[in-house]
Amino acid sequence: MGRRLAKWKLNKGGEKALHSEFIWDGSHLVQEIRHDHKNGTETNRTFTYIYRHPNSYEPLAQCLARTDGQGNRIEHEVNYFHCDQIGIPREMTDSDGKLIWRGRYDAWGGFIRERYPKNTAGIHQPFRLQNQYYDEETGLHYNFLRYYDPITGRFTTQDPIGLQGGMNLYQFAPGRHPPAVSVTKPIL
Template identity: 55%
Template structure:
């Protein structure tokens, strides 16, 4: 995945081709002197793929966060102002403008612990079309279409 922000272009590298666990973030930016440079930051995820820390190439801590059971970032510490970490629960992308988390097929509201869109697979995902999961620390559905 790649995105462009005011402070540069971010490219994300994942643990493997079938994984949605972020491994690294490569930032292409322009320095105050007008020179192009590249910085690589590394994600440190927990057992279910949620980013807990981000470090630079030397292992220096840049960012760390703690989440509620439903994925809302309850505490975030940016050791440097340049740290940018947009991921939440397994590859949920945090939208700064809405506060929602984007999954590939629908949006998730972390304060409510529910999706705002119906489950695209209908009843195969359960009777409640908007539920997330009854066990957020054990069950994983990287596409968010089964639980």
């Protein structure tokens, strides 16, 4: 189906440092299981995502369950997404209403600024534009079937539905281009 199911991150010595598994419900990422291998110990973090409603890509909450390598529960918490009018996460708060993440984006979905207040280490907020998962290793956004580059505002591969998606096979969204500017004519 073209979905990302897992990824490995290796340390400088080529050893496993992080293994992430992705669980999908149709085109919705519902769970991410991260196996951290540090200092000879393993910690598992399971992030379960809840959306505003079944047909929406707007995240509502993130439930985190942290266990040790033997499956013993260490921690459980619920964090809440605060999205703008088009469903893009702008802030995240914990269950006490304390701000734990804030992001500002440019027009193409790249970060102008991302802020994690003090004492919020370990916060994981992977969502960017609607249905886009931030891949920290590449800086690209995984968008279900292909990757989006927020620097160029384009996808890195052609649209899998071909010309049915439009004449520009790499565009993120149809839009108006800025008017042409002449550098030879003086401005009156």
